[in-house]
Amino acid sequence: MRSLRLFFSDEACTSGQLVVASRESQYKVFHFHHGGLDKLPDVLQQWKYCAETHLKDQVADEKTCMQFSIRRPKLPSSETHPEESMYRRLDVAAWLRHLNALGQVEEEYKLRKAIFFGGIDVSIRGEVWPFLLRYYSHESTSEEREALRVQKRKEYAEIQQKRLSMTPEEHTAFWRNVQFTVDKDVVRTDRSNQFFRGEGNPNVESMRRILLNYAVYNPAIGYSQGMSDLVAPILAEVLDESDTFWCFVGLMQNTIFVSSPRDEDMEKQLLYLRELLRLTHARFYQHLVSLGEDGLQMLFCHRWLLLCFKREFPEAEALRIWEACWAHYQTDYFHLFICVAIVAIYGDDVIEQQLATDQMLLHFGNLAMHMNGELVLRKARSLLYQFRLLPRIPCSLHDLCKLCGTGMWDSGYMPAVECTGQHPGSESCPYGGTVETPSPKPPREGRKGPKTPREGFSFRR
Amino acid sequence: MAKAYDHLFKLLLIGDSGVGKTCLIIRFAEDNFNNTYISTIGIDFKIRTVDIEGKKIKLQVWDTAGQERFKTITTAYYRGAMGIILVYDITDEKSFENIQNWMKSIKENASAGVERLLLGNKCDMEAKRKVQKEQADKLAREHGIRFFETSAKSSMNVDEAFCSLARDILLKSGGRRLKNNNKPPSTDLKTCDKKNTNKCSLG
Numbered sequence: 046m047r048s049l050r051l052f053f054s055d056e057a058c059t060s061g062q063l064v065v066a067s068r069e070s071q072y073k074v075f076h077f078h079h080g081g082l083d084k085l086p087d088v089l090q091q092w093k094y095c096a097e098t099h100l101k102d103q104v105a106d107e108k109t110c111m112q113f114s115i116r117r118p119k120l121p122s123s124e125t126h127p128e129e130s131m132y133r134r135l136d137v138a139a140w141l142r143h144l145n146a147l148g149q150v151e152e153e154y155k156l157r158k159a160i161f162f163g164g165i166d167v168s169i170r171g172e173v174w175p176f177l178l179r180y181y182s183h184e185s186t187s188e189e190r191e192a193l194r195v196q197k198r199k200e201y202a203e204i205q206q207k208r209l210s211m212t213p214e215e216h217t218a219f220w221r222n223v224q225f226t227v228d229k230d231v232v233r234t235d236r237s238n239q240f241f242r243g244e245g246n247p248n249v250e251s252m253r254r255i256l257l258n259y260a261v262y263n264p265a266i267g268y269s270q271g272m273s274d275l276v277a278p279i280l281a282e283v284l285d286e287s288d289t290f291w292c293f294v295g296l297m298q299n300t301i302f303v304s305s306p307r308d309e310d311m312e313k314q315l316l317y318l319r320e321l322l323r324l325t326h327a328r329f330y331q332h333l334v335s336l337g338e339d340g341l342q343m344l345f346c347h348r349w350l351l352l353c354f355k356r357e358f359p360e361a362e363a364l365r366i367w368e369a370c371w372a373h374y375q376t377d378y379f380h381l382f383i384c385v386a387i388v389a390i391y392g393d394d395v396i397e398q399q400l401a402t403d404q405m406l407l408h409f410g411n412l413a414m415h416m417n418g419e420l421v422l423r424k425a426r427s428l429l430y431q432f433r434l435l436p437r438i439p440c441s442l443h444d445l446c447k448l449c450g451t452g453m454w455d456s457g458y459m460p461a462v463e464c465t466g467q468h469p470g471s472e473s474c475p476y477g478g479t480v481e482t483p484s485p486k487p488p489r490e491g492r493k494g495p496k497t498p499r500e501g502f503s504f505r506r
Numbered sequence: 507m508a509k510a511y512d513h514l515f516k517l518l519l520i521g522d523s524g525v526g527k528t529c530l531i532i533r534f535a536e537d538n539f540n541n542t543y544i545s546t547i548g549i550d551f552k553i554r555t556v557d558i559e560g561k562k563i564k565l566q567v568w569d570t571a572g573q574e575r576f577k578t579i580t581t582a583y584y585r586g587a588m589g590i591i592l593v594y595d596i597t598d599e600k601s602f603e604n605i606q607n608w609m610k611s612i613k614e615n616a617s618a619g620v621e622r623l624l625l626g627n628k629c630d631m632e633a634k635r636k637v638q639k640e641q642a643d644k645l646a647r648e649h650g651i652r653f654f655e656t657s658a659k660s661s662m663n664v665d666e667a668f669c670s671l672a673r674d675i676l677l678k679s680g681g682r683r684l685k686n687n688n689k690p691p692s693t694d695l696k697t698c699d700k701k702n703t704n705k706c707s708l709g
Binding site: 234406 | 523524544548550551573575576577585600
């Protein structure tokens with residue numbers, strides 16, 4: 046099926062014909078009489094697999110025809126990561142193969158890579174996530190992990206004790222700053238999930254204690270809205286309250302976008318994202334620029350970043366995205382590649398229809414829960430792959446792939462870094478004025494002096 | 507192409523987390539209510555077009571988290587707002603006390619002439635009431651703004667509240683135009699209107 050068209054024969058737009066067109070340009074015509082067509086336009090407008098194409102020469106209040114094209118987002122094989130199909134989901138058997146006789150993870154990098162591409166089977170998430178969230182170290186033996194759990198459970202009990210023995214003044218402050226909001230949020234977090242369903246569900250109480258105790262453990266962060274959304278799926282998989290708490294501690298430490306939700310952290314994410322878009326999707330970037338400051342704030346992706354796409358995809362797909370991000374494969378910022386992938390796959394209308402800031406927010410808001418998570422993941426992996434092939438990158442993105450180490454390779458990822466010349470005030474850039482040759486050595490201080498940024502960080506589309 | 511509306515007004519809701527901002531917006535824009543809502547993260551808006559004084563007014567109603575913490579979002583949220591609805595929960599004293607802080611936030615972030623409205627939501631939960639109507643009436647009078655008790659659940663006063671705010675904005679902009687036409691500036695349509703209206707018709 047290629048398109049659906051409705052031709053109206055009356056003014057009220059309730060009778061007429063539905064014409065279905067195939068990709069081979071064959072047509073099937075259905076006739077609707079006596080107002081039989083009244084509901085269909087609404088149904089088609091809301092149907093996620095088709096998109097209304099606006100006919101240019103039609104006046105809005107004289108509707109005679111509506112046209113819908115069938116959405117079939119797909120990725121040509123030239124745009125997928127070459128290793129894409131080499132990994133299957135990590136199931137029990139595969140997981141056990143990663144462990145040696147003592148229960149240590151033999152090759153951490155291999156495990157992370159497998160998870161990055163294939164994800165983890167639901168049945169062993171609770172077992173593997175604590176490694177990804179750095180509660181368990183990969184070198185630990187089964188025995189050591191059991192000892193760690195016992196010790197951490199004790200620590201957790203102490204944190205809780207500290208919370209329960211606050212002075213009345215401390216408690217009042219804690220209630221105002223933390224508990225008041227936590228109490229409101231836990232009862233409206235993931236309640237449709239079987240695990241948290243129903244009145245007086247003890248798991249909701251568990252989630253509540255974890256968040257309150259976390260605020261005691263890390264008062265600098267306390268509680269920010271959204272944290273309940275992040276902890277709930279972990280609790281539902283890891284099950285044990287203390288283990289979940291420590292996994293959550295790891296999550297908050299290791300995922301930059303939620304760990305310290307302050308203005309500068311968000312700004313940093315958005316800065317990277319803007320730069321990544323400029324590099325990989327210049328047309329979209331140009332559109333944002335044309336909207337000015339408002340457009341560049343990218344309000345539509347704040348929630349993506351804060352909840353790591355949890356509200357954008359059905360849970361199964363969202364958790365696959367979480368795992369891919371937690372794998373820290375080649376970058377600590379895979380979530381930004383996911384953002385770019387969403388824009389690349391679902392953002393064409395934004396450019397074609399020159400959507401304004403608010404319309405753009407509506408466009409991406411309406412896509413929530415209607416996007417294909419697997420497709421987005423594949424696109425994001427391919428974007429990362431292509432990014433890593435670039436011989437030179439702008440200095441603004443230098444940190445994007447810095448922290449993840451070399452993996453199993455002896456030589457690291459070391460593209461030449463060029464100064465884009467866009468630095469606030471008189472801040473100097475270590476890459477200012479030079480084009481370095483690829484080399485595993487740390488960057489040398491370059492010659493200073495004005496230099497126009499080189500054009501064309503070209504990206505294979 | 508014929509424009510589907512005469513005016514576009516940007517309205518926004520502020521108030522503590524959990525007072526029912528999102529529920530009010532969903533009740534107003536979609537005439538729907540669901541007991542198990544999720545906390546709002548990020549920024550969002552819904553649209554409804556209403557008929558007021560024979561004009562088609564497209565209302566763009568913005569929603570954000572009660573605990574919004576990012577300057578960029580706050581700035582974008584308040585920018586261009588023509589009407590602000592302050593919401594508290596009648597079963598939650600703290601949310602009412604915090605209205606003062608939200609008033610400050612308006613002063614800091616919104617433009618000076620912005621229309622305001624105070625709502626005490628969840629008025630279907632009379633048994634759990636902690637904030638008396640008189641307290642809120644007094645506060646609203648002090649700030650010279652209208653006040654309604656609403657229930658997003660039963661839909662009581664929801665349309666009325668949004669429409670009265672839209673009407674005030676409309677009359678205010680109309681008032682400005684009259685002023686430009688050399689009418690005496692003392693013709694204050696807003697105060698005339700306040701005496702006799704607390705309902706409005708919807709198209």
